[in-house]
Amino acid sequence: MTQSDQNIIDLLQKNARFSNEDIAAQLGIEAIEVDTRIQSMLDAGIIRQFTTIINETKVDSPTTKALVELSIRPERNTGYDAIAHRICSYPEVESHHLVSGTYDFLLVVCGKTHKDIAHFVFDKLATIENVTSTTTHFIFKSYKEHGVLMDDHNESTRLAIMP
Amino acid sequence: MTLLSHRVNHIQPSGIRVFFxxxxxxxxxxxxxxxxxxFSTPWSIRSEAIYRLDKGYTTYTSNVGLMELRDAICSHLATKFSINYTPKEVLITNGVSEGLDIVFRSFINxxxxxxxxxxxxxCYRPLIELCDGAVVSLDTSSTNFIPDPDAIEALITPKTKAIVLCYPNNPTGQSIPFDVLQRVAKLALRHGCLIITDEIYADLAFGDFTSIATIPDLKSQLIYLNGFSKAYSMTGWRIGYVCAPSEYIESMNKIHQYSALCAPTISQYAAIEACKSSKDDIxxxxxxxxxxxxxxxxxxxxxxxxxIMPSGGLYCFTSINHLPFDSLTFAEQLLNNAKVAVVPGNVFGCGGEGYFRSCIATDFNDLKKAALGIQQFVDSL
Known part of the structure; x- marks a missing residue:
């Protein structure tokens, strides 16, 4: 990765809707170069996806989410990875991390209702042979996601004109 | 008959008032x-201020400011800019604006x-005139807004007390290359005049920035001003500082202690935190x-x-010399027709007519909309 790649990533992480021209003008390079660099970072798997951060409290049918802690008995040859791959394959699993501490996997699980998530944990996760315990924390409210504050208290108090 | 003093009557109101x-x-x-x-002030700074307020740190500080803050400023200047001062050579002020006021009042007869x-x-012109000093303006617009040392020297007379520098500059965004600063320093030494350098935008330089304050021979004739407003997004906190030889600081403190007493205590503690924890934010x-x-x-x-692409700071300075407007009319027309507000260049003194200043510290989408609005307005002429 070059410094130019990093600069492009920094801008896209702030705003994935920046056009190639906008990025090029901010970085002082050509738009075609931005296009080429983004494509090569997609090909290399550095950029995985362009996505959107939603304030779930403002949509008509908000997604219900829960943090699920899993304790795992790792497998002899593949450790945590094989079991992680199996868990990740469920579309209900939004994110999945191996963490230090009193449990092993921390998942963010999504569903339409609390009941959906409860069923998923009981029926799909808890029944996996290597899963020794589960703890589920339903998310009531998210204050910040991916570095973005979810509230609207961002009204500028700057004076419109100041020499 | 007016009860107001001749001095205040003589000061021109800000040229931007009507437009404002x-x-x-x-x-x-x-x-x-x-x-x-x-950007908002980084949270660690705000949090420190809340903590200090909660614990009742609401009394005066010493006139010159908290020793811990002056110490932290000296470390910052040495580390980042290779500028060497000791805490005795630092006076904490209510922003650079107060610093400039007491500098001019301390030196100008x-x-x-x-x-x-x-x-x-x-602010420079009215503050100098309040001291009954005479501003000798050098128009830098024909030299890409970088003052030519020969042109400065041509303006020096036996009455010249000081040369004021503010680089990276508001409104032009330009900085003076170090070889040019060395020439300015030499002529100041040769003619025995003071250099007053306001470097409030130095932390926001886009590339390498070397201050005139790094020239050791000049130290006895140099007044250095900087502050926390721009670099740490702390404009409303009002913390600036003046660095100068200690005997000058003592003299300036005589005015500061009577007119301001001290800079806001909570803000001083917040500024210490800024020096400690916010280096990565800048x-x-x-x-x-x-x-x-x-x-x-x-x-x-x-x-x-x-x-001209600025070399630091928050502003772009754009020429409208070829358009059939003076800068104030352009700004008014742009506001009325494109709903975009800019600052007309004439308010910034000689050489500012024929330009407008835009603050680029604006949300990118708004900046883009404003740029397109300016384009549509100019195309419609």
Missing amino acids: DLVMSSTGIISLGVGEPD PGDEVILPEPAYV PKMVKSYEERARYFSTFMNGIGLET
Whole structure:
């Protein structure tokens, strides 16, 4: 990765809707170069996806989410990875991390209702042979996601004109 | 008959006042007329202020400011800019504005001349005139807004007391190359005049920046000013500082102790925290300013409005010399027709007429909309 790649990533992480021209003008390079660099970072798997951060409290049918802690008995040859791959394959699993501490996997699980998530944990996760315990924390409210504050208290108090 | 003093009557009201009222009464505008960062003060700084307030740190500090803060400032200046001062050579002020006021009041006798390269921020001229000093303006617009040392020297007379420098500059965004600063330093030494350097935007330089304060021989004739407003997004906290030989600090403190007593205590503690914990915040903010300045200057040049890419700070200064307007009329017409507010260049003194200043510390989408609004307005002429 070059410094130019990093600069492009920094801008896209702030705003994935920046056009190639906008990025090029901010970085002082050509738009075609931005296009080429983004494509090569997609090909290399550095950029995985362009996505959107939603304030779930403002949509008509908000997604219900829960943090699920899993304790795992790792497998002899593949450790945590094989079991992680199996868990990740469920579309209900939004994110999945191996963490230090009193449990092993921390998942963010999504569903339409609390009941959906409860069923998923009981029926799909808890029944996996290597899963020794589960703890589920339903998310009531998210204050910040991916570095973005979810509230609207961002009204500028700057004076419109100041020499 | 007026009860007001001749001095205050002599001061011209800010040239932007009428335009300010016009902008404030307008709705739905995008303002590039702002004069401060668009980041909030980093949370660790705000949190420290809340903690100090909670614990009742609400008394005066010593007139010169908290020793811990002066110490932290000296470390910052030495580490970042290779500028060497000791805490005894630092006076904490209510922003650089108060610092400038007491500097001018401490050094200017009636009739003294002060050389001021312009365009420049609006406070220097009135503050000098309040001391019955005479501003000798140097128009830098024909030299890419970088003062020519020979031109400065041509303005020096036996009455010249000081040369004021403010680089990276508000409104032009330009910095003086170090070899030029060395020549300015030499002529100041040769003629025995003071250099007053306001480097409030130095932390926001886009590349390497070398201060005139790094020239050791000049130290006895140099007054250095800086502050926390721009670098740490702390404009409302009012913390600046003056660095100078200790005997000068003691003299300036005589005015400061009577007119201001001390800088706000809570803000001083917040500034200590800024020095400790927010060093990593500045490069991120500077990168963002640089990207937006590059976007805006490239866009303006692309539509035929010459704009030199700034070397630091928050502003782009754009030429409208070829358009059939003076800068105030342009700003008014742009506001009325494109709903975009900019600052007319004439308020920044000699050489500012024929330009407008845009603050690039503006949300990118708004900056883009404003740039397109300027393009449509100019195309419609």
